[in-house]
Amino acid sequence: MAREVAIVGVGMHPWGKYPEKTIVDMCVEATLKALQDANMNWREVGFVASGCSPWFHMGGLLIGNYMPERLGETGVPVVNVFNACATPISALREAYNAILNGESDTAIALAADKYSGGFFVPDKYVGPRDPDYLRFRMIGLTNPTVWALWARRRMHVVGTEPWHFAKVKEKNSQHGALNPYARYRKVFTVDEVLNSPMVCDPLTLYEICATNEGAAAVVLCAMDKAKNYNSKPIKVSAAIVATSQFGDPTLVIPYLSRSAKDALPIHSEIRNAAQRAYKASGLKPSDIDVVELHDGCSYHELAYLEAILDLELGESDRLLEQGATTINGKIPVNPSGGSSSLGEAISAQGLAQASEIVWQLRGEVGERQVKDAKVGLGQTYGLMGNCSICILERAF
Amino acid sequence: MQRHQKQKVPAVEGLFSWPSDDPRLIVSRCKSCKTCYFPAVSTCVNPECDDKEGVEQVHISRRGKLWSYTIQHYPPPQPFPYKSKQEFAPFAVGIIEFAEGIRVAGMLTTTENLGIGTEYEMIVDKLDEDEENEYLTWKFRPTKQGG
Numbered sequence: 077m078a079r080e081v082a083i084v085g086v087g088m089h090p091w092g093k094y095p096e097k098t099i100v101d102m103c104v105e106a107t108l109k110a111l112q113d114a115n116m117n118w119r120e121v122g123f124v125a126s127g128c129s130p131w132f133h134m135g136g137l138l139i140g141n142y143m144p145e146r147l148g149e150t151g152v153p154v155v156n157v158f159n160a161c162a163t164p165i166s167a168l169r170e171a172y173n174a175i176l177n178g179e180s181d182t183a184i185a186l187a188a189d190k191y192s193g194g195f196f197v198p199d200k201y202v203g204p205r206d207p208d209y210l211r212f213r214m215i216g217l218t219n220p221t222v223w224a225l226w227a228r229r230r231m232h233v234v235g236t237e238p239w240h241f242a243k244v245k246e247k248n249s250q251h252g253a254l255n256p257y258a259r260y261r262k263v264f265t266v267d268e269v270l271n272s273p274m275v276c277d278p279l280t281l282y283e284i285c286a287t288n289e290g291a292a293a294v295v296l297c298a299m300d301k302a303k304n305y306n307s308k309p310i311k312v313s314a315a316i317v318a319t320s321q322f323g324d325p326t327l328v329i330p331y332l333s334r335s336a337k338d339a340l341p342i343h344s345e346i347r348n349a350a351q352r353a354y355k356a357s358g359l360k361p362s363d364i365d366v367v368e369l370h371d372g373c374s375y376h377e378l379a380y381l382e383a384i385l386d387l388e389l390g391e392s393d394r395l396l397e398q399g400a401t402t403i404n405g406k407i408p409v410n411p412s413g414g415s416s417s418l419g420e421a422i423s424a425q426g427l428a429q430a431s432e433i434v435w436q437l438r439g440e441v442g443e444r445q446v447k448d449a450k451v452g453l454g455q456t457y458g459l460m461g462n463c464s465i466c467i468l469e470r471a472f
Numbered sequence: 473m474q475r476h477q478k479q480k481v482p483a484v485e486g487l488f489s490w491p492s493d494d495p496r497l498i499v500s501r502c503k504s505c506k507t508c509y510f511p512a513v514s515t516c517v518n519p520e521c522d523d524k525e526g527v528e529q530v531h532i533s534r535r536g537k538l539w540s541y542t543i544q545h546y547p548p549p550q551p552f553p554y555k556s557k558q559e560f561a562p563f564a565v566g567i568i569e570f571a572e573g574i575r576v577a578g579m580l581t582t583t584e585n586l587g588i589g590t591e592y593e594m595i596v597d598k599l600d601e602d603e604e605n606e607y608l609t610w611k612f613r614p615t616k617q618g619g
Contacts, residue, residue, distance in 0.1 A: 213551040215565060216552040225567055232588045274545045335508070
């Protein structure tokens with residue numbers, strides 16, 4: 077019988093702008109909160125997996141190594157991982173696997189980011205033939221530009237209307253208003269969203285999430301030791317990464333072209349990760365009670381939900397119209413308010429999702445509580461066709 | 473004082489044939505499975521293809537059909553040519569599907585009457601300039617049938 081792994085503590089630094097704090101300061105705060113939530117002492121942590129934030133060099137790339145430096149030099153093994161926006165759940169996966177394979181009985185996954193400067197720009201080291209340079213230099217192809225190309229195609233194929241994109245924002249703003257960790261807590265109406273400045277037709281300003289700062293940490297242990305730390309353990313049923321596949325028509329960022337073979341449905345990396353996560357957990361889409369997904373813009377919430385739950389193209393629009401994705405709906409999506417309300421702290425977002433799901437499964441989120449949630453799924457998509465998914469289950 | 477004529481050069485070499493009266497995008501085509509890649513690459517990434525014969529560089533058709541589009545209302549960051557918000561004019565970006573089985577992204581020459589499925593042709597047009605050169609990129613323009 078394979079070992080089971082539990083989450084026994086989570087902690088978040090609120091999402092927002094904190095010029096007075098370093099990335100390490102924010103990460104330490106989240107880590108101490110998570111340890112306190114787990115009733116665990118830093119000395120008991122047997123493995124550290126940290127998500128890297130590449131924009132901050134040492135402080136961001138070796139963030140895991142700053143934890144022993146700040147909290148106690150115990151000799152704990154530390155790994156720092158980067159997987160673009162799939163980074164945080166990749167760190168969770170490292171911590172999970174360290175316990176699963178018996179390397180340690182306890183572990184912590186942590187991540188932080190402070191990139192709140194707007195558009196991403198190409199790395200100066202990649203050289204002129206790199207697609208990430210070419211897309212900006214030759215076309216002006218930003219991330220939201222590509223999302224808009226996907227969104228327009230969806231409108232053509234399944235009949236999504238600009239109203240649907242605006243409705244996603246309205247819904248997430250209602251959820252985010254209830255979340256004390258969210259940076260944006262104002263409720264917007266569909267009309268206000270549609271009337272906000274156009275960024276990349278059909279996507280308006282309020283439909284695109286802002287880059288942001290935040291930090292989060294998740295404390296894990298072997299399930300048979302979980303009750304020593306927390307009376308409400310949450311089982312990690314899957315922590316998975318997958319990439320996109322040839323034959324998927326999605327123009328993957330940062331590339332300039334794609335084969336028109338159309339042998340697979342769009343967003344294959346998400347379908348691949350979801351299928352692997354269902355296989356690992358022995359669960360199926362209908363078992364999922366709450367979803368935290370990566371809403372870089374409103375388009376993503378519609379398209380990604382279909383890929384995660386293996387729905388027909390266009391079905392998310394119907395769910396949205398019926399109110400099924402609200403907190404009180406049939407399949408609540410982003411009860412935290414999502415990246416739309418938190419803003420996106422790239423390298424930490426997936427651990428904010430994991431924290432939200434843990435609180436939901438414990439029944440600790442008050443007004444934004446999804447009734448009787450037992451199983452939750454978190455998903456982030458990373459640049460170059462990388463997707464990470466975790467499935468968490470109530471284990472008490 | 474006479475000013476010398478600026479040279480027209482690709483902003484990045486090797487992406488389209490130039491100088492040419494009939495410029496085309498340069499792609500790699502797999503000799504086995506015929507999959508095309510832009511920009512040109514050194515290997516075929518189709519996992520079902522053994523790629524025994526390698527890839528060859530070819531020019532693709534000038535004309536293709538619009539597969540998706542957007543209008544960019546904010547100036548993109550550099551290295552795209554810098555424009556302040558005041559001098560920036562919205563422009564369209566599209567994905568064109570070519571008969572060779574490849575879809576390629578590029579700027580469109582117009583923001584008017586955009587429609588998926590209409591016919592466009594590749595042209596070479598100015599991106600920006602410095603003291604010596606005018607730098608060129610590829611764009612897609614509606615054909616008479618398409619426009």
